[in-house]
Amino acid sequence: MNSILCRFAVGRTILLIALFLGAISSSGCGSHSAQPAAMAPVVVLPAAIPSAEPVLLFVGEGSSELDVTAIEGILGNLKIAYKPVNSSDLNAMSEAQLGGYKLIIIPGGNSITIGENLSAQTVSAIQTAVQGYGVHYLGLCAGAFFGGYSDYNGVNLTGGIAFDFYADEFKGIHQEAVLLSLASGQSIDVYWQDGPQLSGWGSVVAKFPDGTPAIVEGQSGKGFVIFTGVHPEAAQSWRGPFAFSTPVTVDVAYASTIVQAALNGTPLPSF
Numbered sequence: 001m002n003s004i005l006c007r008f009a010v011g012r013t014i015l016l017i018a019l020f021l022g023a024i025s026s027s028g029c030g031s032h033s034a035q036p037a038a039m040a041p042v043v044v045l046p047a048a049i050p051s052a053e054p055v056l057l058f059v060g061e062g063s064s065e066l067d068v069t070a071i072e073g074i075l076g077n078l079k080i081a082y083k084p085v086n087s088s089d090l091n092a093m094s095e096a097q098l099g100g101y102k103l104i105i106i107p108g109g110n111s112i113t114i115g116e117n118l119s120a121q122t123v124s125a126i127q128t129a130v131q132g133y134g135v136h137y138l139g140l141c142a143g144a145f146f147g148g149y150s151d152y153n154g155v156n157l158t159g160g161i162a163f164d165f166y167a168d169e170f171k172g173i174h175q176e177a178v179l180l181s182l183a184s185g186q187s188i189d190v191y192w193q194d195g196p197q198l199s200g201w202g203s204v205v206a207k208f209p210d211g212t213p214a215i216v217e218g219q220s221g222k223g224f225v226i227f228t229g230v231h232p233e234a235a236q237s238w239r240g241p242f243a244f245s246t247p248v249t250v251d252v253a254y255a256s257t258i259v260q261a262a263l264n265g266t267p268l269p270s271f
Contacts, residue, residue: 043132045095045096045099045128045132045133046094046095046096047096048096048099048100048133049094049096049097049099049100050100051083051097051100051101052081052083053081053082053083053101054080054081054082054101054102054103054263055075055080055081055082055083055101055102055103055104055105055263056082056083056085056098056101056103056104056105057071057072057075057082057083057084057085057105057107058084058085058090058104058105058106058107058114058143059084059085059086059107060085060086060087060088060089060090060114060117060118061086061087061113061114061116061117062087062109062110062111062112062113062114062115062116062117062142063106063107063108063109063114063142064107064108064109064142066235066238067107067108067109067140067141067231067233067234068084068107069235070231070233070234070235070255071105071107071140071233071259072084073233073235074233074252074255074256074259075259077256078256078259078260080259080263082105083101087114087117087118090118090122091118091119091121091122093122093125094125095125095128095129095132095133098125098126098128098129098133098135099128099129099132099133099135101129101135102135102136102263103135103136103137103138103262103263104126104129104130104135104136104137104138105137105138105139105140105143105259105262106137106138106139106140106142106143106146106147107140107141107142107143108140108141108142108143108193108195108231109141109142109143110142111142111143111145111146111150111152111154112152114142114143114146115146115150115152115153115154116152116153118153120153123153123154123155126155127155127156127157129223130155130157130220130221130222130223130225131157131220131221131222131223132221132222133222133223134221134222134223135223136223136224136225136226136262136263136265137155137157137220137223137224137225137226137262138225138226138228138258138259138262139225139226139227139228140228140231140233141193141194141195141196141228141229141230141231143227144163144195144196144198144227144228144229145163145196147225147227148161148162148163148196148201148227149161149162150162157220157223157225158200158201158202158220159201159220161200161201163196163197163198163199163200163201163227163229164196164197164199165194165195165196165197166178166192166195166196166197166208166212166214166229167197167208167210167212168192169194174193174194175191175192175193175194175240175242176192176242177189177190177191177192177239177242177243177244178190178192178208178209178214178230179209179245180206180207180208180214180215180230181206181207181209182205182206182269183204183205183206183268183269183270183271184269188232188246188250188251188254189244189245189246189251190230190231190232190234190246190251190254191230191231191232191234191238191239191242191251192229192230192231193231195228195229195230195231196227196229197212197213197214197229198212198213198214198215198216198227198229199212199213201216201218201227202216202217202218202225202227203216203217203218203267203270203271204216204270204271205217205226205268205269205270205271206230207271208229213229214228214229214230215227215228215229215230215258215268217261217267217268217270223265224262224265224266224267225262226258226261226262226268228258231255232251232252232254232255232258233251233252233255234248234251235248235252236248
């Protein structure tokens with residue numbers, strides 16, 4: 001009787017070992033027959049074509065002439081060389097040409113018009129310039145809308161995150177002075193006009209009065225990106241009837257700080 005039980009136990013042990021070995025073999029874990037995991041294709045970009053100017057400034061369809069002028073004034077004061085480019089010229093540029101700049105600036109204006117007058121290939125090339133070549137991007141107001149995800153041919157430097165208007169837009173307000181809280185601890189009045197609040201992406205540099213992000217920054221692939229939903233670069237003539245406690249010189253100086261940070265890829269203080 002004992003010998004029968006012993007033979008049964010031995011047979012049961014052999015069966016369990018066989019089943020265990022079979023499970024290992026079929027799982028492919030450590031098996032020579034297992035297929036290697038598919039590797040993502042390596043994309044080799046053509047060499048960047050160096051530009052004589054470090055900054056590419058968009059002045060095409062949908063950009064605000066007033067904002068372009070304000071940005072040009074800041075670049076001039078900082079002695080930063082730039083190349084203005086309209087929609088047609090930008091559509092004619094290759095990834096390698098865009099990759100030769102340090103910074104692309106898209107000013108305020110109308111983000112829908114900006115996107116609709118650029119080809120999908122051009123927008124893809126801007127994305128590649130930032131994420132693949134490491135070109136930096138500064139989007140002001142419309143340029144921030146355009147730099148995020150948008151159904152209107154946006155660049156999508158945000159991994160699918162789209163931006164909505166700052167809350168006062170939905171109260172029927174389209175222009176005003178707003179008091180920003182900066183991560184540095186400072187508060188400044190700046191000009192706002194139909195701009196976005198920038199929730200959901202990047203590190204917050206400044207907040208609107210309701211606490212939503214007014215200025216954000218972060219990496220997008222190899223490139224450094226700053227989005228602003230406001231216009232610290234706005235000239236005195238923009239201020240009109242609105243009450244500002246901050247002198248225009250202070251706001252413009254802060255705008256200059258933003259431009260320099262974007263150009264050099266240097267993060268500003270953030271919350």
